[in-house]
Amino acid sequence: MERLRDVDEAALLARVLPAYDRVRPRHADVLVGPGDDAAVVAAPGGSVVATTDGMVRGQDWRDEWSSGHDVGVKVAVSNVADVAAMGAVPTGLLVSLVADPDLPVAWAVDLAAGIADVAAECGAPVLGGDVSSGPPGVVSVTITALGALPGPPVLRSGARAGDVVAVCGTLGRSGGGLAVLLEDLPRTGPAAGLVADHLAPRTPWRSGPVAAAAGAHALVDVSDGLVTDAGRVARASGVAVDLDGDALRAHHAAGPLTEVLGAGRAIEQVLAGGEEHSLVGCFPAATDLVALAGEPWVAVGRVVPAGPDGVVTVDGVVPDVRGWDHFGAG
Ligand SMILES: Nc1ncnc2c1ncn2[C@@H]1O[C@H](COP(=O)(O)OP(=O)(O)O)[C@@H](O)[C@H]1O
Numbered sequence: 001m002e003r004l005r006d007v008d009e010a011a012l013l014a015r016v017l018p019a020y021d022r023v024r025p026r027h028a029d030v031l032v033g034p035g036d037d038a039a040v041v042a043a044p045g046g047s048v049v050a051t052t053d054g055m056v057r058g059q060d061w062r063d064e065w066s067s068g069h070d071v072g073v074k075v076a077v078s079n080v081a082d083v084a085a086m087g088a089v090p091t092g093l094l095v096s097l098v099a100d101p102d103l104p105v106a107w108a109v110d111l112a113a114g115i116a117d118v119a120a121e122c123g124a125p126v127l128g129g130d131v132s133s134g135p136p137g138v139v140s141v142t143i144t145a146l147g148a149l150p151g152p153p154v155l156r157s158g159a160r161a162g163d164v165v166a167v168c169g170t171l172g173r174s175g176g177g178l179a180v181l182l183e184d185l186p187r188t189g190p191a192a193g194l195v196a197d198h199l200a201p202r203t204p205w206r207s208g209p210v211a212a213a214a215g216a217h218a219l220v221d222v223s224d225g226l227v228t229d230a231g232r233v234a235r236a237s238g239v240a241v242d243l244d245g246d247a248l249r250a251h252h253a254a255g256p257l258t259e260v261l262g263a264g265r266a267i268e269q270v271l272a273g274g275e276e277h278s279l280v281g282c283f284p285a286a287t288d289l290v291a292l293a294g295e296p297w298v299a300v301g302r303v304v305p306a307g308p309d310g311v312v313t314v315d316g317v318v319p320d321v322r323g324w325d326h327f328g329a330g
């Protein structure tokens, strides 16, 4: 029998999503359905963005590394990043907790405090949620985030050959921090910062609407790794992305990542490290990135016509890295 472990995430969704096709086309209010960072639904006077993302103890965090607060920050940030990656502003969060009854109440309260910190920072209050008991050992936290779109959504499918690919936020730091934890490397000096960013990442959520207002053709957040997520944009847009190795090394791999992991592993994390929740945008070539409000955008590549060489290349060469996939590990 075919199991989830036999397919990757994309193949699983390709099998599951057709089940919903008979419902959706009859609903003209669904402006963007499954397949992007978030869905967009028409609402009186505008449109609402909706997305959901969950985390599971043992798979997405370990209790010996993460506090409840860390988990709350991380799951909230992963949702807010998806809202921002549509060009939207977060407006509210719903929180679902499934937990082994053995879970300390204090952990659940600490989780809420972490979620509340992100909610407060981005002005998206917690609107409600659900609590449910789970089997021994299981703790699962899922957030649904809503957002408001000041203008049209920025889709994964809008990139055009000639666009500049730019990143707002860091790359590889969360993945580098995970490597420090998994390999039990000393958590001193620059390694401490990487670990902190892994346990409780941040996202430049204000920069999603900024990019949208600047005319970005496509946006995505880095949850599974730059190459994987840029690849999703490239596939959806029918183009390819050529990343600039020098820019990635200078702006992202150099410094703490290289000090902790060495240059070779640092660039691997920049290309493939997940859970960073920075934003990647494809902008018209004439865009003055320096003039964009808020956090800086750094050019890291170009959108090029789709060719035979794979959807994402670095200096024209397909990189030998793998992003995160929950199922297709084999
Ligand atoms: N079980 C599911 N049923 C319906 N749609 C799903 C399901 N899982 C994921 N999707 C949709 O598939 C797309 C890809 O999901 P995912 O990779 O989790 O997005 P992201 O990395 O932005 O969080 C999203 O549009 C998401 O809403």
Ligand SMILES: Cc1ncc(C[n+]2csc(CCOP(=O)(O)OP(=O)(O)O)c2C)c(N)n1
Binding pocket: 053, 054, 058, 059, 060, 061, 062, 078, 178, 223, 224, 273, 274, 275, 324, 326
């Ligand atoms: C114990 C542990 N092992 C591995 C990881 C690494 N990890 C888990 S999920 C993930 C990628 C992103 O998660 P996902 O839920 O797929 O986010 P989405 O793409 O849906 O936004 C990574 C890099 C981790 N955080 N903790």
Ligand SMILES: [Mg+2]
Binding pocket: 036, 037, 081, 082, 085, 220, 221, 222, 223
């Ligand atoms: Mg996303």
